Amino acid sequence: MSGYSNNRFYVALVHHPVVDKNGQTIASAVTNLDLHDIARVCRTYGVKGYYIITPLEDQRVLVNRILSHWMTGAGGTYNPKRRQALDLVRVCGSFGEMRDDLHRTYGKPPKTVATTARRNMGTLTYDRLRSMLNESTAPVVLALGTAWGLSPAFMAEADYILDPLVGSGDYNHLSVRSAVSIMLDRLLGQGNCRMR
Amino acid sequence: MSGYSNNRFYVALVHHPVVDKNGQTIASAVTNLDLHDIARVCRTYGVKGYYIITPLEDQRVLVNRILSHWMTGAGGTYNPKRRQALDLVRVCGSFGEMRDDLHRTYGKPPKTVATTARRNMGTLTYDRLRSMLNESTAPVVLALGTAWGLSPAFMAEADYILDPLVGSGDYNHLSVRSAVSIMLDRLLGQGNCRMR
Numbered sequence: 001m002s003g004y005s006n007n008r009f010y011v012a013l014v015h016h017p018v019v020d021k022n023g024q025t026i027a028s029a030v031t032n033l034d035l036h037d038i039a040r041v042c043r044t045y046g047v048k049g050y051y052i053i054t055p056l057e058d059q060r061v062l063v064n065r066i067l068s069h070w071m072t073g074a075g076g077t078y079n080p081k082r083r084q085a086l087d088l089v090r091v092c093g094s095f096g097e098m099r100d101d102l103h104r105t106y107g108k109p110p111k112t113v114a115t116t117a118r119r120n121m122g123t124l125t126y127d128r129l130r131s132m133l134n135e136s137t138a139p140v141v142l143a144l145g146t147a148w149g150l151s152p153a154f155m156a157e158a159d160y161i162l163d164p165l166v167g168s169g170d171y172n173h174l175s176v177r178s179a180v181s182i183m184l185d186r187l188l189g190q191g192n193c194r195m196r
Numbered sequence: 197m198s199g200y201s202n203n204r205f206y207v208a209l210v211h212h213p214v215v216d217k218n219g220q221t222i223a224s225a226v227t228n229l230d231l232h233d234i235a236r237v238c239r240t241y242g243v244k245g246y247y248i249i250t251p252l253e254d255q256r257v258l259v260n261r262i263l264s265h266w267m268t269g270a271g272g273t274y275n276p277k278r279r280q281a282l283d284l285v286r287v288c289g290s291f292g293e294m295r296d297d298l299h300r301t302y303g304k305p306p307k308t309v310a311t312t313a314r315r316n317m318g319t320l321t322y323d324r325l326r327s328m329l330n331e332s333t334a335p336v337v338l339a340l341g342t343a344w345g346l347s348p349a350f351m352a353e354a355d356y357i358l359d360p361l362v363g364s365g366d367y368n369h370l371s372v373r374s375a376v377s378i379m380l381d382r383l384l385g386q387g388n389c390r391m392r
Contacts, residue, residue, distance in 0.1 A: 021275075033229055037371040046364030079217075081369045166386040168242030173277045174377070175233040181374035182381040189378070190362040 007048050008106060008139040009188075011180060012098060013038060015054040017151035028147040030059045035066060037177040039085040045188040050088045051098045051141075060091050067091075095143070095154070102139045110139040114150055114158035115179065117172050121155070122163035126186045129162060133187065142183065144176050203244050204302060204335040205384075207376060208294060209234060211250040213347035224343040226255045231262060233373040235281040241384040246284045247294045247337075256287050263287075291339070291350070298335045306335040310346055310354035311375065313368050317351070318359035322382045325358060329383065338379065340372050 013034055016027035030052065042050045052063055067086055069075045076083040092098040095112075102110045111132070113124060133140060143150065143158065155161060165172060165182055174182075209230055212223035226248065238246045248259055263282055265271045272279040288294040291308075298306040307328070309320060329336060339346065339354065351357060361368060361378055370378075 033371075033373075037374055040369055040371055041374045043367050044361075044363035044370055081367070084367060085369065165240075165381070167240035168384055168386070171239045171277070171280060173236055173281065174240055175229075175236055175373070177229075177371070177373055178233055178237045178377035181370070181377045182385070185361070185378040185381065188364055190364070 007046060008136065009047055009133050010049045010051060010102065010110070010139060010141045011038065011042055011047050011184075012051040012053055012095065012141050012143045013176065013180075014095060014143055014145050014150060014154070015052070015056070015059065015147075016094075017154050018145040018147045019149060019151050021148055023148075025151045025153070026147060027054065027056055030054060030063055031146070032066060034146070034177060035063065035086065035089060036082065038180055039088050040082075041181045041184055042088050043085040045184040047088065047184065047188075048139075049090055052089060052091045053093075053095050053098060054091075055093050060093065063089075063091050098141070102141070106139050108138045110141045111136065111160065112141050112143055112158045113160045113162050114143050114155050115145070115162050115164075115183070116149055116155065117164050117174065117179070118149075119164055119166075122161050124160040124162050126163065126183075129160075130187055142180075144180055146176055203242060204332065205243055205329050206245045206247060206298065206306070206335060206337045207234065207238055207243050207380075208247040208249055208291065208337050208339045209372065209376075210291060210339055210341050210346060210350070211248070211252070211255065211343075212290075213350050214341040214343045215345060215347050217344055219344075221347045221349070222343060223250065223252055226250060226259055227342070228262060230342070230373060231259065231282065231285060232278065234376055235284050236278075237377045237380055238284050239281040241380040243284065243380065243384075244335075245286055248285060248287045249289075249291050249294060250287070251289050256289065259285075259287050294337070298337070302335050304334045306337045307332065307356070308337050308339055308354045309356045309358050310339050310351050311341070311358050311360075311379070312345055312351065313360050313370065313375070314345075315360055315362075318357050320356040320358050322359065322379075325356075326383055338376075340376055342372055 070086045266282045
Protein backbone atom coordinates (compact mmCIF):
# COMPACT_ATOMS: atom_id res chain seq x y z
CA MET A 1 0.00 0.00 0.00
CA SER A 2 0.96 3.62 -0.38
CA GLY A 3 3.00 5.28 2.30
CA TYR A 4 0.40 8.02 2.35
CA SER A 5 -2.07 7.02 5.02
CA ASN A 6 -3.21 10.46 6.19
CA ASN A 7 -5.45 11.11 3.25
CA ARG A 8 -6.40 14.77 3.10
CA PHE A 9 -4.88 15.29 -0.32
CA TYR A 10 -6.87 16.95 -3.12
CA VAL A 11 -6.27 17.93 -6.74
CA ALA A 12 -7.77 21.14 -8.19
CA LEU A 13 -7.93 21.87 -11.91
CA VAL A 14 -8.18 25.63 -12.25
CA HIS A 15 -9.90 27.30 -15.25
CA HIS A 16 -9.66 30.78 -13.69
CA PRO A 17 -7.42 32.63 -12.97
CA VAL A 18 -5.13 31.22 -15.67
CA VAL A 19 -3.21 32.95 -18.44
CA ASP A 20 -3.50 32.65 -22.20
CA LYS A 21 -0.67 32.53 -24.70
CA ASN A 22 -0.12 36.27 -24.34
CA GLY A 23 -0.08 36.29 -20.55
CA GLN A 24 -3.57 37.75 -20.18
CA THR A 25 -5.68 36.38 -17.33
CA ILE A 26 -8.67 34.43 -18.66
CA ALA A 27 -11.26 31.80 -17.78
CA SER A 28 -10.59 28.76 -19.98
CA ALA A 29 -13.14 26.22 -21.22
CA VAL A 30 -13.43 22.80 -19.62
CA THR A 31 -11.96 19.89 -21.65
CA ASN A 32 -13.93 16.66 -21.39
CA LEU A 33 -10.87 14.42 -21.22
CA ASP A 34 -9.50 16.48 -18.30
CA LEU A 35 -12.43 15.24 -16.26
CA HIS A 36 -11.92 11.60 -17.20
CA ASP A 37 -8.14 11.26 -17.32
CA ILE A 38 -7.48 13.20 -14.13
CA ALA A 39 -10.31 11.52 -12.19
CA ARG A 40 -8.91 8.12 -13.22
CA VAL A 41 -5.37 8.94 -12.12
CA CYS A 42 -6.67 10.46 -8.85
CA ARG A 43 -8.64 7.26 -8.14
CA THR A 44 -5.66 5.08 -9.05
CA TYR A 45 -3.36 6.90 -6.64
CA GLY A 46 -5.86 7.32 -3.81
CA VAL A 47 -6.42 11.11 -3.96
CA LYS A 48 -9.33 12.13 -1.74
CA GLY A 49 -11.12 14.46 -4.17
CA TYR A 50 -10.75 16.25 -7.51
CA TYR A 51 -12.08 19.81 -7.79
CA ILE A 52 -12.97 21.44 -11.11
CA ILE A 53 -12.77 25.22 -10.60
CA THR A 54 -14.61 27.46 -13.06
CA PRO A 55 -16.49 30.73 -12.57
CA LEU A 56 -18.53 30.16 -15.74
CA GLU A 57 -22.02 28.95 -14.94
CA ASP A 58 -22.53 27.25 -18.32
CA GLN A 59 -19.29 25.32 -17.87
CA ARG A 60 -20.39 24.09 -14.46
CA VAL A 61 -23.69 22.98 -15.99
CA LEU A 62 -21.75 21.14 -18.73
CA VAL A 63 -19.51 19.37 -16.22
CA ASN A 64 -22.49 18.30 -14.15
CA ARG A 65 -24.24 16.94 -17.25
CA ILE A 66 -21.17 14.89 -18.15
CA LEU A 67 -20.93 13.61 -14.58
CA SER A 68 -24.63 12.65 -14.56
CA HIS A 69 -24.17 10.59 -17.70
CA TRP A 70 -21.40 8.56 -16.09
CA MET A 71 -22.72 8.47 -12.54
CA THR A 72 -26.41 7.73 -12.99
CA GLY A 73 -27.00 7.52 -16.75
CA ALA A 74 -26.10 5.06 -19.49
CA GLY A 75 -22.37 5.61 -19.01
CA GLY A 76 -22.44 4.28 -15.47
CA THR A 77 -23.98 1.02 -16.63
CA TYR A 78 -21.65 0.72 -19.61
CA ASN A 79 -18.49 1.39 -17.60
CA PRO A 80 -18.78 1.20 -13.79
CA LYS A 81 -15.02 1.75 -13.40
CA ARG A 82 -15.44 5.21 -14.87
CA ARG A 83 -18.15 5.95 -12.33
CA GLN A 84 -15.76 5.05 -9.49
CA ALA A 85 -13.29 7.61 -10.82
CA LEU A 86 -15.74 10.43 -11.56
CA ASP A 87 -17.25 10.01 -8.11
CA LEU A 88 -14.21 12.00 -6.91
CA VAL A 89 -15.15 15.13 -8.89
CA ARG A 90 -16.56 18.23 -7.22
CA VAL A 91 -17.38 21.44 -9.12
CA CYS A 92 -16.69 24.88 -7.60
CA GLY A 93 -17.13 28.43 -8.84
CA SER A 94 -13.83 29.64 -7.43
CA PHE A 95 -10.71 28.46 -5.65
CA GLY A 96 -11.87 30.39 -2.58
CA GLU A 97 -15.14 28.47 -2.55
CA MET A 98 -13.17 25.22 -2.59
CA ARG A 99 -10.96 26.46 0.25
CA ASP A 100 -14.05 27.29 2.32
CA ASP A 101 -15.48 23.85 1.59
CA LEU A 102 -12.31 22.11 2.81
CA HIS A 103 -11.97 24.48 5.78
CA ARG A 104 -15.48 23.51 6.91
CA THR A 105 -14.75 19.80 6.43
CA TYR A 106 -11.45 19.68 8.31
CA GLY A 107 -11.73 22.63 10.68
CA LYS A 108 -8.62 24.25 9.20
CA PRO A 109 -7.84 25.88 5.86
CA PRO A 110 -6.03 23.83 3.20
CA LYS A 111 -2.41 24.35 2.22
CA THR A 112 -2.17 25.23 -1.46
CA VAL A 113 0.62 23.77 -3.60
CA ALA A 114 0.72 25.54 -6.97
CA THR A 115 2.35 23.96 -10.02
CA THR A 116 4.19 25.47 -12.96
CA ALA A 117 6.32 24.35 -15.89
CA ARG A 118 8.61 27.35 -15.44
CA ARG A 119 12.07 26.63 -14.12
CA ASN A 120 13.56 28.41 -11.13
CA MET A 121 10.16 29.09 -9.64
CA GLY A 122 9.66 25.90 -7.64
CA THR A 123 10.59 25.91 -3.98
CA LEU A 124 9.05 22.61 -2.87
CA THR A 125 10.66 19.27 -3.78
CA TYR A 126 8.72 16.04 -4.26
CA ASP A 127 10.42 14.61 -1.16
CA ARG A 128 9.28 17.51 0.98
CA LEU A 129 5.74 17.34 -0.37
CA ARG A 130 5.61 13.59 0.34
CA SER A 131 6.59 14.30 3.95
CA MET A 132 4.00 17.06 4.16
CA LEU A 133 1.29 14.71 2.91
CA ASN A 134 2.15 12.21 5.62
CA GLU A 135 2.39 14.74 8.41
CA SER A 136 -0.06 17.55 7.71
CA THR A 137 -3.21 17.71 9.77
CA ALA A 138 -4.58 20.33 7.35
CA PRO A 139 -5.84 19.30 3.91
CA VAL A 140 -3.38 19.82 1.04
CA VAL A 141 -4.47 20.89 -2.46
CA LEU A 142 -2.31 20.41 -5.55
CA ALA A 143 -3.45 23.19 -7.94
CA LEU A 144 -2.94 22.84 -11.70
CA GLY A 145 -3.70 25.50 -14.28
CA THR A 146 -5.30 24.90 -17.66
CA ALA A 147 -4.48 26.99 -20.78
CA TRP A 148 -0.97 28.51 -20.34
CA GLY A 149 -0.95 27.97 -16.59
CA LEU A 150 -1.93 29.56 -13.26
CA SER A 151 -1.86 33.36 -13.18
CA PRO A 152 0.99 35.22 -11.44
CA ALA A 153 -1.51 36.51 -8.86
CA PHE A 154 -2.60 32.97 -8.04
CA MET A 155 1.00 31.80 -7.77
CA ALA A 156 1.87 34.67 -5.44
CA GLU A 157 -0.89 33.69 -3.02
CA ALA A 158 -0.11 29.95 -2.95
CA ASP A 159 1.56 28.50 0.14
CA TYR A 160 4.09 26.53 -1.93
CA ILE A 161 5.23 26.12 -5.53
CA LEU A 162 6.17 22.58 -6.54
CA ASP A 163 9.39 21.97 -8.47
CA PRO A 164 8.61 21.85 -12.20
CA LEU A 165 8.86 18.55 -14.05
CA VAL A 166 12.01 18.27 -16.10
CA GLY A 167 12.49 15.85 -18.98
CA SER A 168 15.65 15.23 -20.95
CA GLY A 169 16.19 18.69 -22.40
CA ASP A 170 14.67 22.14 -22.67
CA TYR A 171 11.25 21.08 -23.98
CA ASN A 172 8.70 20.58 -21.21
CA HIS A 173 5.35 21.44 -22.74
CA LEU A 174 3.31 18.67 -21.17
CA SER A 175 -0.47 18.54 -21.20
CA VAL A 176 -2.02 19.11 -17.79
CA ARG A 177 -3.25 15.50 -18.01
CA SER A 178 0.31 14.21 -18.38
CA ALA A 179 1.71 16.55 -15.73
CA VAL A 180 -0.72 15.58 -12.97
CA SER A 181 -0.27 11.88 -13.80
CA ILE A 182 3.49 12.12 -13.37
CA MET A 183 3.20 14.23 -10.20
CA LEU A 184 0.82 11.77 -8.51
CA ASP A 185 3.06 8.84 -9.43
CA ARG A 186 6.07 10.61 -7.96
CA LEU A 187 4.19 11.47 -4.79
CA LEU A 188 2.08 8.37 -4.25
CA GLY A 189 3.10 5.57 -6.64
CA GLN A 190 4.21 2.14 -5.57
CA GLY A 191 7.27 0.73 -7.24
CA ASN A 192 8.59 4.25 -7.51
CA CYS A 193 11.88 5.35 -5.96
CA ARG A 194 10.96 5.88 -2.37
CA MET A 195 9.74 2.31 -2.07
CA ARG A 196 13.09 0.74 -2.92
CA MET B 197 20.67 15.71 -18.84
CA SER B 198 19.04 12.31 -18.95
CA GLY B 199 21.11 9.25 -18.22
CA TYR B 200 19.78 7.82 -21.46
CA SER B 201 22.31 8.81 -24.05
CA ASN B 202 21.94 5.90 -26.46
CA ASN B 203 18.70 7.11 -27.97
CA ARG B 204 17.08 4.31 -29.94
CA PHE B 205 13.93 4.35 -27.86
CA TYR B 206 10.48 4.56 -29.51
CA VAL B 207 6.87 4.61 -28.36
CA ALA B 208 4.14 2.85 -30.38
CA LEU B 209 0.43 3.44 -29.83
CA VAL B 210 -1.36 0.37 -31.16
CA HIS B 211 -4.95 0.53 -32.52
CA HIS B 212 -4.83 -3.07 -33.79
CA PRO B 213 -4.60 -5.77 -32.48
CA VAL B 214 -6.28 -4.58 -29.27
CA VAL B 215 -9.25 -5.96 -27.36
CA ASP B 216 -12.62 -4.41 -26.61
CA LYS B 217 -14.52 -4.60 -23.33
CA ASN B 218 -15.56 -8.17 -24.10
CA GLY B 219 -12.09 -9.40 -25.03
CA GLN B 220 -12.71 -9.45 -28.77
CA THR B 221 -9.84 -8.33 -30.99
CA ILE B 222 -10.67 -5.09 -32.78
CA ALA B 223 -9.17 -2.08 -34.54
CA SER B 224 -9.93 1.01 -32.43
CA ALA B 225 -10.40 4.59 -33.66
CA VAL B 226 -7.66 7.18 -33.24
CA THR B 227 -8.23 9.77 -30.47
CA ASN B 228 -6.99 13.26 -31.33
CA LEU B 229 -5.58 13.96 -27.85
CA ASP B 230 -3.55 10.73 -27.98
CA LEU B 231 -1.57 12.30 -30.79
CA HIS B 232 -0.97 15.56 -28.94
CA ASP B 233 -0.49 14.43 -25.33
CA ILE B 234 1.77 11.50 -26.13
CA ALA B 235 3.85 13.42 -28.69
CA ARG B 236 4.37 16.17 -26.08
CA VAL B 237 5.50 13.75 -23.37
CA CYS B 238 7.75 11.91 -25.87
CA ARG B 239 9.38 15.23 -26.83
CA THR B 240 9.75 16.26 -23.19
CA TYR B 241 11.53 13.03 -22.26
CA GLY B 242 13.65 12.75 -25.39
CA VAL B 243 12.01 9.72 -27.05
CA LYS B 244 13.31 9.25 -30.60
CA GLY B 245 9.97 8.67 -32.36
CA TYR B 246 6.28 8.03 -31.75
CA TYR B 247 4.50 5.54 -34.01
CA ILE B 248 0.73 5.49 -34.52
CA ILE B 249 -0.23 1.98 -35.65
CA THR B 250 -3.57 1.52 -37.42
CA PRO B 251 -4.57 -0.76 -40.30
CA LEU B 252 -7.51 1.51 -41.20
CA GLU B 253 -6.72 3.65 -44.22
CA ASP B 254 -9.25 6.38 -43.31
CA GLN B 255 -7.70 6.67 -39.85
CA ARG B 256 -4.23 7.08 -41.31
CA VAL B 257 -5.59 9.80 -43.61
CA LEU B 258 -7.18 11.51 -40.58
CA VAL B 259 -3.94 11.41 -38.59
CA ASN B 260 -1.98 12.82 -41.51
CA ARG B 261 -4.51 15.65 -41.90
CA ILE B 262 -4.19 16.55 -38.22
CA LEU B 263 -0.41 16.44 -38.49
CA SER B 264 -0.45 18.68 -41.57
CA HIS B 265 -2.49 21.29 -39.72
CA TRP B 266 0.09 21.48 -36.93
CA MET B 267 3.21 20.95 -39.03
CA THR B 268 2.65 23.16 -42.05
CA GLY B 269 -0.80 24.74 -41.57
CA ALA B 270 -2.27 27.38 -39.29
CA GLY B 271 -1.60 25.32 -36.16
CA GLY B 272 2.14 25.40 -36.71
CA THR B 273 2.14 29.19 -36.81
CA TYR B 274 -0.19 29.47 -33.83
CA ASN B 275 1.78 27.08 -31.65
CA PRO B 276 5.31 26.15 -32.82
CA LYS B 277 5.91 24.12 -29.63
CA ARG B 278 3.19 21.73 -30.73
CA ARG B 279 4.92 21.33 -34.07
CA GLN B 280 8.14 20.31 -32.33
CA ALA B 281 6.24 17.54 -30.53
CA LEU B 282 4.18 16.28 -33.48
CA ASP B 283 7.34 16.13 -35.59
CA LEU B 284 8.05 12.85 -33.73
CA VAL B 285 4.91 11.13 -35.08
CA ARG B 286 5.08 8.44 -37.77
CA VAL B 287 2.02 6.57 -39.05
CA CYS B 288 2.19 2.84 -39.89
CA GLY B 289 -0.38 0.31 -41.10
CA SER B 290 0.87 -2.44 -38.80
CA PHE B 291 3.32 -3.16 -36.02
CA GLY B 292 5.24 -5.36 -38.47
CA GLU B 293 5.62 -2.44 -40.86
CA MET B 294 7.05 -0.37 -38.02
CA ARG B 295 9.45 -3.18 -37.10
CA ASP B 296 10.65 -3.37 -40.70
CA ASP B 297 11.14 0.39 -40.75
CA LEU B 298 13.30 0.31 -37.59
CA HIS B 299 15.16 -2.81 -38.78
CA ARG B 300 16.14 -0.98 -41.96
CA THR B 301 17.23 2.12 -40.01
CA TYR B 302 19.38 0.37 -37.40
CA GLY B 303 20.39 -2.85 -39.19
CA LYS B 304 18.77 -4.96 -36.48
CA PRO B 305 15.18 -5.64 -35.45
CA PRO B 306 13.74 -3.72 -32.49
CA LYS B 307 13.07 -5.26 -29.10
CA THR B 308 9.38 -4.95 -28.23
CA VAL B 309 8.32 -4.09 -24.69
CA ALA B 310 4.57 -4.62 -24.30
CA THR B 311 2.57 -2.92 -21.55
CA THR B 312 -0.49 -4.01 -19.60
CA ALA B 313 -2.49 -2.93 -16.55
CA ARG B 314 -2.97 -6.57 -15.52
CA ARG B 315 -1.07 -7.68 -12.46
CA ASN B 316 1.16 -10.74 -12.41
CA MET B 317 1.88 -10.47 -16.10
CA GLY B 318 4.86 -8.13 -16.06
CA THR B 319 8.32 -9.64 -16.14
CA LEU B 320 10.42 -6.55 -16.78
CA THR B 321 11.06 -4.00 -14.02
CA TYR B 322 11.64 -0.29 -14.67
CA ASP B 323 15.22 -0.68 -13.43
CA ARG B 324 15.95 -3.42 -15.94
CA LEU B 325 14.35 -1.49 -18.77
CA ARG B 326 16.42 1.59 -17.89
CA SER B 327 19.57 -0.53 -18.12
CA MET B 328 18.41 -2.00 -21.40
CA LEU B 329 17.84 1.48 -22.84
CA ASN B 330 21.38 2.47 -21.95
CA GLU B 331 23.00 -0.70 -23.22
CA SER B 332 20.98 -1.98 -26.16
CA THR B 333 22.44 -1.56 -29.63
CA ALA B 334 19.06 -2.55 -31.08
CA PRO B 335 16.16 -0.09 -31.06
CA VAL B 336 13.61 -0.58 -28.26
CA VAL B 337 9.86 0.00 -28.72
CA LEU B 338 7.47 0.57 -25.82
CA ALA B 339 4.10 -0.67 -27.14
CA LEU B 340 0.84 0.62 -25.63
CA GLY B 341 -2.64 -0.58 -26.53
CA THR B 342 -5.71 1.60 -26.94
CA ALA B 343 -9.27 0.44 -26.06
CA TRP B 344 -9.03 -2.37 -23.44
CA GLY B 345 -5.38 -3.08 -24.19
CA LEU B 346 -3.05 -5.10 -26.42
CA SER B 347 -4.42 -8.47 -27.59
CA PRO B 348 -3.19 -11.72 -25.98
CA ALA B 349 -1.62 -12.71 -29.32
CA PHE B 350 0.35 -9.45 -29.41
CA MET B 351 1.46 -9.90 -25.80
CA ALA B 352 2.62 -13.45 -26.49
CA GLU B 353 4.87 -12.30 -29.33
CA ALA B 354 6.46 -9.37 -27.46
CA ASP B 355 10.04 -9.73 -26.25
CA TYR B 356 9.19 -8.35 -22.80
CA ILE B 357 6.19 -7.30 -20.72
CA LEU B 358 6.74 -4.27 -18.49
CA ASP B 359 5.58 -4.36 -14.86
CA PRO B 360 2.12 -2.79 -14.59
CA LEU B 361 1.73 0.56 -12.86
CA VAL B 362 0.33 0.23 -9.36
CA GLY B 363 -1.32 3.06 -7.44
CA SER B 364 -2.51 3.01 -3.86
CA GLY B 365 -5.11 0.24 -4.11
CA ASP B 366 -6.83 -2.10 -6.53
CA TYR B 367 -8.04 0.56 -8.97
CA ASN B 368 -5.62 1.08 -11.87
CA HIS B 369 -7.75 2.12 -14.81
CA LEU B 370 -5.50 4.82 -16.20
CA SER B 371 -5.92 6.40 -19.61
CA VAL B 372 -3.21 5.41 -22.08
CA ARG B 373 -2.16 9.09 -22.01
CA SER B 374 -1.59 8.97 -18.25
CA ALA B 375 0.10 5.56 -18.37
CA VAL B 376 2.70 6.48 -20.98
CA SER B 377 3.43 9.77 -19.20
CA ILE B 378 4.18 7.99 -15.93
CA MET B 379 6.23 5.28 -17.66
CA LEU B 380 8.44 7.79 -19.48
CA ASP B 381 9.00 9.78 -16.29
CA ARG B 382 10.02 6.61 -14.44
CA LEU B 383 12.36 5.60 -17.25
CA LEU B 384 13.81 8.93 -18.34
CA GLY B 385 12.81 11.71 -15.92
CA GLN B 386 15.22 13.93 -14.07
CA GLY B 387 14.58 14.50 -10.41
CA ASN B 388 13.13 11.02 -10.25
CA CYS B 389 14.57 8.35 -7.97
CA ARG B 390 17.54 7.11 -9.91
CA MET B 391 19.01 10.61 -10.02
CA ARG B 392 19.28 10.96 -6.27
